[in-house]
Amino acid sequence: MLVLVAPGQGAQTPGFLSAWLDFPGVRGALEAWSDAAGLDLIRYGTEADAEEIRDTAVAQPLLVAAGLASTYTLFDDPAELPQKVGAIAGHSVGEFTAASLAGVLPHEEAVRLVRTRGLAMAEAAAVTETGMAALLGGDPEVTVPHLDKLGLTPANINGAGQIVAAGTKEQLAALEADKPEGVRKVVALKVAGAFHTHHMAPAVDTLAKAAEALTPVDPQVTYVSNKDGRSVAAGTEVLDRLVGQVANPVRWDLCMETFKELGVTALIEVCPGGTLTGLAKRALPGVKTLALKSPADLDAARELIAEHA
Secondary structure, eight states, rough: OOEEEETTTTOOOOTGGGGGTTTTHHHHHHHHHHHHTSOOHHHHHHHHOHHHHHHHHHHHHHHHHHHHHHHTTTTGGGGHHHHOOOOEEESSHHHHHHHOOOOOOOOHHHHHHHHHHHHHHHHHHHHHHHHEEEEEOOOHHHHHHHHHHTTTTTEEETTTEEEEEEEHHHHHHHHSSSOOOTTTEEEEEESSTTTSSSGGGGHHHHHHHHHHHOOOOOSSEEEEEETSSSOOOOOHHHHHHHHGGGGGGOHHHHHHHHHHTOOOOEEOOOOOSSHHHHHHHHHHHEEEEEEEGGGGGHHHHHHHHHHOO
16 A cells, blocks of 8 residues: 655755756646746746745745645656555645645645745744754653643654654753753754744634635545544545644654554655655554655656555
């Protein structure tokens, strides 16, 4: 059983879209999505430097567009996806990629909505100086209470020994000075704010208003939500979760538990893949994994699809 997953913010690197533009339909799709977002996604994905694409309002639509474009180079016909993919999920903003690939939202609407999300989150992040840090190692039963004590939120519980904490700069400094027992290292992340925490509440309100104009469709593929790892069958609930997710922790550990229950045998992470594949290698032993980092990975990905679809 094949699972398709989409990465979240931080996966982007300068020039990562360049090699995809030669594929039929990709440039035209990116131009259409650029119009929807009011953003030149081709320029940002091919020419912009690391600082430019770190901007939350740019990074989010860029990642969703990259995930959509790279996925459709995998299939001769996009209609094949629901027949060949057993389940789909996304990490943080990757949920928008997953929802659109599952048929819940048209691609242009998904990119337009995620541009609104990015702008709203950037605005919320500017209110207070906040950030995020990855904790490597440790036991969640020890780490989470320690974060609570410091006033931090476990914003991403990723499984495979990784938790991402989020809060104010002062709280993160306190964490660096007082690591939970068993945590080897605290690594500051290059993000603009404390995503998936109460600091993002204003962005939820903005996104909810934008979502009122949309008419979601029920997913055509088993859709696994990172709110709680549960499969969600109604398009309206998927959209509600996409909105609320901005201020709620990401439970990728529970998503991977659901993949196990569904009988996953292979996992492909769409462009710019790497992070979720790394987690799967540690948490899902025996499952074949592939990160779609560039077109050079397409042949191997197609072989995996043929074997596990």
